[in-house]
Amino acid sequence: MRGMTRLMLVAVIVGSIAPAVPYAAEDPPAAQAEPNAPPPPAVPVVPKDAAPPPSVTIIGASDAHGVLGxxxxxxxxxxxxxIVDVIVDRTGQVRAAVIDFGGFLGVGSRKIVVDWNALHFGKIANKKDSISLELTKAQVAAAPEYKEDTPIVVLGASGTLQPLQFIP
Known part of the structure; x- marks a missing residue:
C-alpha cells in the first residue's frame, strides 16, 4: 500500500508540474486557447530613447480665445x-499684430502693423471679450501699409514701442 501511495503522490506532482512545461513548437498556445476567449492584452513597445510624455494644460473656454479674424x-x-496675422521675433516673442484696416467688405482695405502692447484684451463698452487698440482711427489711417518681405513699420502707442532686434 505504501508503494501505491508513493506512486499516486508522484503522479499528482507530475500532473501539477506538466502545465508549466513550455509547449512544443508544433503545438503553440494560441491553438489551445478557447475559441471565444479575448486576445491577450497588447504589451506596449517603448523605444529606449522615447521622449517623456508631454505636459498638459487645460485652459477654460472663457479664459482664452484665438485672435486671428x-x-x-x-x-x-x-x-x-x-487681426489677420501676428508677427513674432526670432525668439518666438509676439511683437505686433497685422490689422486689415479700412475699406468695406475687404475692398479698399490695407494692412497695417500695430505694436502688440498697444492692444488690450478684455471688456470695453459692455462688449464681452473685445480687443481694443490704444490708437485713434486717424493715427491708424496715417500708418504705412504693411507688405511682406519689406521692412516692417510698427505703429505703437506713445512711448511703448521698442525697435525689433534681429541677430543674423
Missing part, C-alpha cells in the same frame, strides 16, 4: 479693423 475697436468704440 477678431475685430479690433478703438477706445472710442470705433471699428479699427480685423
Amino acid at each position: 477678431r475685430d479690433v475697436r478703438s477706445a472710442a468704440d470705433e471699428d479699427m479693423g480685423r
